[in-house]
Amino acid sequence: MKLKNLKEGEEVNLQGFVHNFRNKGKIVFIELRKQAEIIQIVLEGELAEKAQGIVLEAVISVTGVTQLQSKGELELLANSFELLSLPVEKLPIPVRVNEGENETNLFNQQEYRWLELRKPKNQIMLKVWTEMERSFVEFMIKEGTTQIHSPKILGAPSESGAEVFEVKYFEETAYLAQSPQFYKQMAMAAGLEKVFEIGPVFRAEKSNTYRHATEFTSYDFEMSYVKELEELIEFEKGLLAYIFSSVKEKYGKEMFRIMGIELGEIQSKFIVLPFEEARELIGGTEEENDFNSEEEAKLGKVALEKYGAEFIFLTEYPVSRRPFYHMRESTTKTKSFDLIYRGLEITTCAIREHRYEVLIEQAKEKEMNLENIQFYLNFFKHGCPPHGGFCLGMERILLKLFGLENIRQVQFCIGDQRD
Secondary structure, eight states: GGGGGGOTTTTTEEEEEEEEEESSSEEEEEEEEEETTEEEEETTTHHHHHHHTTTOOOOOEEEEEEETTTTSOOEEEEEEEEEEEOOOOOOSSSOOOOOOOOOOOOHHHHHHHHHHHHHHHHHHHHHHHHHHHHHHHHHHTTTTTEOOOOSSOOOOOOOOGGGEEEEEEEEEEEESSSSSHOOOOOOTTTTTOEEEEEEEEESOOOOOHHHHHHHHEEEEEEEEEEHHHHHHHHHHHHHHHHHHHHHHHHHHHHHHHHOOOOOOOOTTOOEEEEEEHHHHTEEEEESSSSHHHHHHHHHHHHHHHHHOOOOOEEEBBBBBGGGBBBBBBBBHHHHHHHEEEEEEEEEEEEBBBBOOOHHHHHHHHHHGGGGGGGHHHHTTOOOOOOOEEEEHHHHHHHHHHTTTTTTGGGGSSSSSOOO
């Protein structure tokens, strides 16, 4: 039962955690927390006596009748009370943070994740993520897209081998998938035309940054018969507008009430900037062919101030920074883009090279071992439509949307905290 759906005069049974309480002796007021919602419970007489040993984060069950407080909010006047579970030791981290108190550090947030996730702001974040994923799937289905599930244990690395996890596979060595990229393209060679996938990917990279993780969820899309990069830009704009609109409709009021986050319309907050123009906008970069995290953040700030844009499509990425399978616009530029949201990259996208001979030449230029990628190259031997697509990092969107400091605060739980 959702608390926001309660009406005055209803008799209901509620279960949840004790978020806060005031003990006045003959009357006890309890703030009962049920996921991200809170309602005041009033215990009088014998019920108040039964609640004398109550502590924060105890689990209770109460039955009563809803009534209006003087402030106009509903509360529950209890006629039964049951203690379901009582903490046996002091909480190692606070669940209810009072005004002026500091949040616990990131390590303790992860060490006691089950307590950290009790906080209403984290519960609403996971609900928003659920809605984002639901609307992502709904949009894809409306667009006639087929869902696929690619393997995550591979016989060869799915990208360059530098960031791969090796695992023992019976008597052989296998690799955890870094991306479903090759399999999305196999679907294009199979004639599926439009596919999407939601699944885990694994990167054996240094993850002691605020935006990297060794395991995360990737939202992937690929479609055939793409001629221009603008087609993919417009598709992703429509996707993001649909996702944000769905979140606003379902959770906009709760996000504002719990965290002060107000969702506006995002349709007008997109701009397209060629790579070199973006470099000039922030006064050059440390690396000629890429942006580091500080420069992405600076670009996001400048674009917001100058254009009122939160989303920046960075196009014409240099060949030197893109994999061999990206189609080239010239000898130095690719038909690809990165999407920056509030100063953080959330998408990499490209039109793929589908011509077998060209792929081989570009792989050789990148000093790839052709034997290692022959499984992939075989997709293009028997005719393959021109195609392109992108991967979207929903965790990074949530990181920026909720104004958090580290991507680990978004993820449900991480299994390893090593760098």
